[in-house]
Amino acid sequence: MTPAHSRRDWPTYVGGTIAICLVVGLLNYVMRGGKFWQGMLYAFTVGVQISAYISLLTYGLAALLRRRRADSAALRHGWVGWGWLLPCILLGSLAGYSGGLWLGDLISGGRSLQPWQAADRRVALSLSFTLLVSVVATWFFFSLFKLNSARIERAEAERQAAEARLALLQSQLEPHMLFNTLAHLRVLIKLxxxxxxxxxxxxxxxxxxxxxxxxxxxxxxxxxxxxxxxxxxxxxxxxxxxxxxxxxxxxxxxxxxxxxxxxxxxxxxxxxxxxxxxxxxxxxxxxxxxxxxxxxxxxxxxxxxxxxxxxxxxxxxxxxxxxxxxxxxxxxxxxxxxxxxxxxxxxxxxxxxxxx
The missing domain is CATH 3.30.565.10 (Histidine kinase-like ATPase, C-terminal domain)
Incomplete structure (x- = not known):
């Protein structure tokens, strides 16, 4: 998942995060059984924390890099490149996974296996699935936000071009009237x-x-x-x-x-x-x-x-x-x-x- 780089993207980002959590919760319930509400609880506690951690990491990193490369259009959209983004996804996923399980256990009274118990096959599969979802979701959100930004920037450029053209037309209109009046004045000065x-x-x-x-x-x-x-x-x-x-x-x-x-x-x-x-x-x-x-x-x-x-x-x-x-x-x-x-x-x- 990814930080929304402007306020207009937050509704899409929040709605997309909720939708992903719902899908993951349903998949968890279908594949592993158990209580439906517990599956949804852990899907949301883990998913929301992963989303928050990755957002904070990538947003902060993009802000730091922008100070050094202020002319980078990609950084203005929050894109830091996969070389920087993958470590952010890894750290954010691990922190969010661990924190989400802890919060889910606190609410439900359960006891979940933690990431450091990765020797357990269930933990390894769960972590792998979480990382896969995080990478796919991050790519999806960044692609969507970059597309929206390109559309808005294109509309802004068209608006500025239209305003410049109208300003030129207006500046042409005033001399058009002025020359007619001055030509008449030239005649009146003599007569x-x-x-x-x-x-x-x-x-x-x-x-x-x-x-x-x-x-x-x-x-x-x-x-x-x-x-x-x-x-x-x-x-x-x-x-x-x-x-x-x-x-x-x-x-x-x-x-x-x-x-x-x-x-x-x-x-x-x-x-x-x-x-x-x-x-x-x-x-x-x-x-x-x-x-x-x-x-x-x-x-x-x-x-x-x-x-x-x-x-x-x-x-x-x-x-x-x-x-x-x-x-x-x-x-x-x-x-x-x-x-x-x-x-x-x-x-x-x-x-x-x-x-x-």
Whole structure:
């Protein structure tokens, strides 16, 4: 048997030890007869002590070896190698066998033969069987724990890779908006310098707030709407009366936590591909609601709507929308939903549904 090298393995280790003791007790009863309860008693007093001694020996030895070979992945899993492990099994089995018999005798009032009486054929057979079970159980537990550790480490590596990719996408998204705004500022500086100054002040405020939000993994829905309002204030300076804004956030949903900057790419997409190409402009509505225990976020515009090309291939809109899809999949897996559909009266609506 073997030490569980992390807390998550202890239920498996304890359950496996109990199962082995039960099997050994049944085998002892079938092969040697006697009282059933006595067979089970000795199986557990011996088995549990052997398990404890081998665990302590191998765990302590692995801790000592890790000080000298800190880069060893195997030692991080508690594996010390068979060259070290076999002596631990031998010593642990002998100590546990002797201590278990003593405890069993104390409880039952019996008198068992001890390991030092190995000249007796019954003792030799019993010791051999105990050592065999200990070796097999140790190999089984170590194999199981190493397999679980490899699975968990692989999942952790995939999670870190996904987070790194999402961070890259987010860092790409901010320059995407920034370059559009700076290009407009360049024109305004020559034509309307006062308006350019106001736009630059808005841009500084927006970037300061956005950079603070990007350092968090989640923030309140009220903060998300505040970032959207900052962004739309910039766009209104650019588009003037052509852009009409409506933000609907019920007070009871203000504190709901969501990933930061989740709505911005949808708002940017609606302006760039829905309202700006539309000569008359239109209204942009950002809303939040709770429907059937789920949080529903919508970004709707009354602009040009979805063309057949954009609807089928996402040409021109793929970056922002894919960024939203990837962030939802990473955070909520299959429990989130995202749709971009045309509106009956013109324009389009982007809809996000997530658990709340």
């Amino acid at each position: 309307r310098p006062d308006e350019a100054q106001r736009m630059l002040d808005r841009l500084i405020d927006y970037l300061r707030a956005t950079l603070q939000a990007s350092r968090a993994t989640e923030h309140a829905l009220a903060d998300e709407f505040a970032r959207v309002a900052d962004y739309l204030a910039l766009m209104q300076l650019r588009m003037g009366e052509r852009l009409r804004v409506r933000l609907d956030l019920p007070a009871e949903l203000s504190g709901v936590a969501i990933p930061p900057l989740l709505l911005q790419p949808l708002v940017e997409n609606a302006i760039k591909h829905g309202l700006e190409p539309h000569v008359a402009g239109g209204e942009l509505r950002v809303s939040a609601a709770r429907e059937g225990g789920r949080l529903v976020l919508e970004v709707a515009d009354s602009g040009a709507g979805l063309t057949a090309t954009n609807e089928l291939s996402g040409v021109g809109t793929g970056f922002g929308l894919n960024q939203v899809r990837e962030r939802l999949a990473h955070r909520y897996s299959d429990s989130a939903r995202f749709d971009l559909t045309p509106q009956a009266g013109g324009g389009s609506v982007a809809r996000i549904e997530i658990p709340s």
